Amino acid sequence: DVKVTQSSRYLVKRTGEKVFLECVQDMDHENMFWYRQDPGLGLRLIYFSYDVKMKEKGDIPEGYSVSREKKERFSLILESASTNQTSMYLCASTGQGNSPLHFGNGTRLTVT
């Protein structure tokens, strides 16, 4: 069974802090994704990666960066957290072809 693990369930950070959200998957998936989920806006893709050290911008990359140094790990970085980045962050992974997205349980980030 695929497992996508996000290191923190809840995080509270201050405006201007650098924030790291970590995600690990255990199924050797090539593709990994970061979404944010907000009421009334649904899931929006921030960044994705289809291979180690590769990254592509999603629909809302501004204010975020990512790192993928190992196949199983995909990190989302908020260089200088702002209050409008308060959200639920979901990591997902998928293999090649038609395999479905497998999501982690999310990190609820609050920026004060």
Added chain:
Amino acid sequence: QKEVEQDPGPLSVPEGAIVSLNCTYSNSAFQYFMWYRQYSRKGPELLMYTYSSGNKEDGRFTAQVDKSSKYISLFIRDSQPSDSATYLCAMSPLTGTASKLTFGTGTRLQVTL
């Protein structure tokens, strides 16, 4: 106007009822249609996956796609309290390209005893 519209609910039904969840969309290029279920404090999980128009059945769940009307539905028969969750529709123009998925905002369903 959003590419994918979904009534946020909440939708409250008694146990045993037939539930109809719907999404409309505007992009005629969408070919692949999915329904995800998200329990509280959990990530979404894939429930149903269909290609193009038609119906697909899996146990108590039926997914229906009407491309001519740009309308998709998920029917749940004999609904159970364990079906209480948020249901997200998602769609894509291409297969195997999760980066092209567009999600609805989700409908919250509550099945009461």
